[in-house]
Amino acid sequence: MKAAVFYGPxxxxxxxxxxxxxxxxxxxxxxxxxxxxxxxxxxxRLGGKRMRPGTVMGHEFSGNVAEVGDExxxxxxxxxxxxxxxxxxxx
Numbered sequence: 001m002k003a004a005v006f007y008g009p010x011x012x013x014x015x016x017x018x019x020x021x022x023x024x025x026x027x028x029x030x031x032x033x034x035x036x037x038x039x040x041x042x043x044x045r046l047g048g049k050r051m052r053p054g055t056v057m058g059h060e061f062s063g064n065v066a067e068v069g070d071e072x073x074x075x076x077x078x079x080x081x082x083x084x085x086x087x088x089x090x091x
Contacts, residue, residue, distance in 0.1 A: 004057045009047040012057060027075055028067040029083070035060040059085035 005015050022028055037060055043051040062082040068075055075081070 006043060006051055006055045006057050007053045009045060012044055017056070022067050022069055024069045024071045026069045027065050027072060027081075029061070029063045029081055030066045031058075031061045031063040033062050034058040059083070 001017055001019055002014055003017050004012050005017075006012050020028060036058070040057055040059075042048070043057070060083070062080070065075055065077050065079045065081055068077055
């Protein structure tokens with residue numbers, strides 16, 4: 001999958017990454033559109049303590065559900081979804 005990866009101020013690169021592993025309670029979304037918000041722009045320009053090199057940017061997105069974990073009840077493959085991260089894990 002392609003992703004914008006932060007390495008430092010003014011150093012964000014679009015890279016090919018491994019597809020994430022599907023968890024029993026998770027879904028995988030094929031992202032069709034991703035926004036850039038003020039926080040993304042701030043970190044791109046200035047960095048910050050919470051934005052470590054290797055962090056994938058772009059937390060406001062929409063797309064189609066590509067895979068669904070066995071324990072997911074109300075979401076199906078093909079559903080159109082959008083997401084926004086209000087509290088990033090920075091893992």
